[in-house]
Amino acid sequence: MSALELTAEWIPVDDAALGIVPPPSPPLAFFDPPRNAYWFQNSRGGWITLPEAALKRQLRPYLSNKAAETARLSPLDEHINKLQTECDVAYAGPLAGAPPGLREYESRRLLITEGPQIIEPVPGEWPVLSLVLENLLVDERGDQRPYFYGWLKIARESLIAQVHRPGQALVLAGQHDSGKSLVQNLITPLLGGRAAKPYGWMTGATDFNAELFGAEHLVIEDEFASTDIRARRNFGAQIKSVTVNSLQKCHQKNRTALSLEPFWRVTITVNDEPENLMVLPPFDDSVADKIILLRANKRPMPMPTATYEERKAFMATLTAELPAFCHFLSAYAIPAEHVSHRFGITHYHHPDLLNALDELAPETRLLQLLETAITESWTGSQAQLEALLTGPDAETAYEARRLFSFPNACGVYLARLAKKRPDAVRYRRTGTSRTWTIWPDREPAQGPY
Template structure:
């Protein structure tokens, strides 16, 4: 020792560089522990030191004892052989804590100093050293056992662990590179030789871990798979692991979308949540020394640049996940599905199905609608309509379908059919009143669900409001798209092939809710009249109804799959909607006579009656003039209160619609100033072509006159 040195320090720990102070900060990690030094902040003894050590409270007695520079006692345990320490500081401290517990260090003297847990702690040499007469050297096998117990569930690698490499791949590489060096099972906790060291002879000197081999002999306490097989071999699994993460990640320009599991579907995450998710998946958010980005940083950038999507929105009845839409890659967030049907062998014939498997459902549907000429033609159309909507979702091949109007008395099951029975079968419903009736801009709920329901809203008597409502229904049915717009959500256009259902009473005021048949909508809407005399009775409470539907509807869905469309209901001329539009004659008459075209027709007849009574009125074959001139003349002949809110522009539109319906009026060639002239016969009267009997602007369904009874066609 140097005479100039005032203090000397010692440590039982040996580092990677044996002659350099151990430190996790400088990189000279502790690798071997040769013994254990423990200080006690106490200088008083109740007896001699050898006597106390001889009656040791722990299983092993220390070898040396001395006093610290402050005069307190210190004792030192000796090991049979050095124990190899893991690279991780946390794992080493876990071992030292277990060592203190096994040796019962707190029982020796008062004032146990927790510095014993720190592998980088150095101790001043002290004074009055003595070798105790009776001591034990802790066996190496015991120390190795304690090391395994303390660290078997901890990460013992100081760096990012090489885990997520399948152990069967590791085992295959072991046998390939080191044939015959490992026998027995290769799994976590299995012991064997240090197979990579040709000089190693101890058959149980290493233990298999997920991220490498923990060693009890040699010069290192842990060998990662990278240490054993090299970086090139390990990095192929890292690349595969990152690829697997990216395949489950998308970015829409604002947020990440992650497929955590097929059952959970795609989940939206902001950048902060995505980083946490990556950390839970085993990726490090801390940059390695000298690196400019962490693992999580690199994955996030790769997801943004390589996994970009134009939008993430619900595309009803398409497969959940990424898809192509109009030339762009989008994410379908919708998981809406139709109800799963019962097995194909559930029943053999209709009678068995309707009486044994879904009697409640069949009884309700079969009594729900009016008969026509004593035949259940509406019922058969309703079954066909439901089947078509169901099959579009079941086969994940969405197609448009007619809007369905259900008109009839209150408390006959209109709302139950639309918002409960059909909603369960098709996957859900939304209240579309705000959008279709009130003009709300928020469409996220409408776009999400397959049924857009307008239930018992009063139709507006205002021409413009009802016109907008009718056009909105027409557009929703015909365009097969809807603008997706929700609060704090992405916006854009989505494919929507759901079904519009309008429920209303059948009184004169309520039928005004029916979209105007004037705006080329007649071929896009079906009108069904509810049976006012139905004797069907629902259970006393809704929970009982729900229980019945839970049992019956899967069988009804199987029936729908097997149900055969009546040939006369299939629209072979216009295949857009598959089925022909169906209109109950009386309901169609009520809807027609409640519309603005009918009112205009009435005004024209009244006007022509007055016009014929004017001097020379009967001498002319027809009245001719522009819509403005007609409006002025009608105002002169009729009271302004009769004309109501009719103006030249709306009057011109109504004349065009009447002409399209076959009323014998004629639009003449456009004049020089760009206006049209109209020619209206002066003898315009009520006759076989009254507005109630006029065919709609489009194909009027003949199904109400030609359809065969349902029981003749429903073959399985």
């Protein structure tokens, strides 16, 4: 046999068979240009940010920091360059409703560092929570629980499926210590376990809202809320945006804003005194269907809550019942008369609260001024009416000037009155302007006002 024949066939031998262990691959990392930092997984699988020097220390067991004789860069520096150009992310952090991991969105790479904690439904009973909700939401006006159940059901289904669906802002208004804040706090674990406070951003007090994008549940309470009409109007505009629009602008201080799609549900708790209800936005046609307004009734809790130990036991009982409640929600059928094709559940406004809001509404205050200033039928322009009510000799001047706190306030409130009280206010168009008639069914005035 020739030497050629002896070497014609090779027996393959892998590195392991020869005892050669390949070097381990460096751990995963991503470059965050806005932060000029790197995202790196810690020993528990969570993501942390590291400056470049710290990242290099983590990578030295895997890559040499010395360049070969013919190379300009060390393998470690080459890897850092690769991270900056190929593993960069436009956004890194938690994103409401999204599971952890890497995802592409509109040609941008997002690193979601942590996701919501979803409570798994478990068949069972939930007697204590059931009694809490019955006491809170059932009164002489009717049973509000179907709206609460439907709202939660649609929210959980949307969250679990990771599909955007509009969802109204849920308002619980009632006496102090009625349990409304308790229920609001229980909504947080039902919707992923993360909550944030959006009120400053939603009223225009700040443009920065990045911290909200890590929470599914946006919680508003009335302890620092404003009754100023401009804040309330901003609040109403943001409720319309947050409840309906999937795309939201994420703006962190000293960073360029970018658009993301968070899953958000808004809840609001307020006391039902007039000054507290005034923190809610004006219920005009554009915002009314985007709010569910429930009355929270004050009744005894089903377990004692006087001491810390009793309250702790009460909360532990409620928390333990949440999986069974989730099972109930999964199987719950929204009554046909309450179904909304847009929101899943239709809006509802408790009539007593709605009446109270109507009495406090700025258009109602304008009506009271009209009753004081005008006793007979009057016709004229908005500017003429505003001059009549705010003139130096007018009995209504002080209140009217306070009421007309923004440009065209008089026209806005007149338009609302024309819808609510056509017996008091009507208008007709003349070209590009409107002519208003106050008390159209009364005898006209005999002279100019």
